[in-house]
Amino acid sequence: MPELPEVETMRRGILAIEGATITAIEKVRCRRKPIAIKPNMSTIRRRLVGKKVQAVERIGKRVVIRMANDDRLLFEPRMTGLVLVADPPSSEHVRFRMEFSQGEQEILYWDRRGLGMIYLLNDQQYQERFSLENLGPDALEVTGPLLKKIFGKAKRPIKVALLDQKKVAGIGNLYASEILHVAAIHPAKRCDRITLKQWDLIASTTIDILQTAIAHEGSTLSDGTYRNALNDPGGYQNMHRVYDKEGQFCPICMDTTITRIVQAQRSTFFCKSCQKRS
């Protein structure tokens, strides 16, 4: 579930490693099927151990540790991955560890379901993999005209389109529903029937919701999986308006209950009164 706000929170939680030198890297053996780590560990160690961390960045839903030579180590949490500075939710699912020179620091990668990935790319591989044709502009940078240019001719429903990382990077299933509810757009509305004025509203709502969610350190759902780098839960789940709230009254109109539909095999939540099809 980690989307842009959760991954950004992970990034901010490990900023202290900027400037630190990597002293050890370890793939942690656990009973589960091992997660994908590429290339092999000896290559990763050879290229990273003894080197200094230039910056900790984010690209879409990935945490990026960038070195001085622009080698980048990426953490891709997918469903249940966490980047932690200490205290994992359980020792059982720790998959990867890194140690640093500054003040005995350590980073853990924890992943209950193990769908996440860790990989090292050189600058050329990184630029190619995340070129604009492979990953859209960051969701915090969108504008109405930009969204209209990206999606304006698509026949797909807006909710499904917003999840396409090639178009816009960072929005996932939870925030897509939240954004469209605040923007008062029906999730099944075709992109090519959305006006520029509505694209403006979707853009400003996207930025507002994602920034607020970051300020609250993301959303920890009822399964409790997502945590910040200190293993503390986020707070934005308390501000959700529609996600996972089927049957509860809409907080805007206070009159209609939230409806759940399935689009592209994913749940969508919305209010039939506040989000008209027209």
Added chain:
DNA sequence: CATATGTCCTGAGAGC
């Protein structure tokens, strides 16, 4: 090119 669908994986919760 755009869009749709199946796959990976674990554990919580439903239903019997």
Added chain:
DNA sequence: TGCTCTCAGGACATAT
């Protein structure tokens, strides 16, 4: 109580 089954949705490969 304990078993089996379904479902959650990240990214991507493959199909249409």
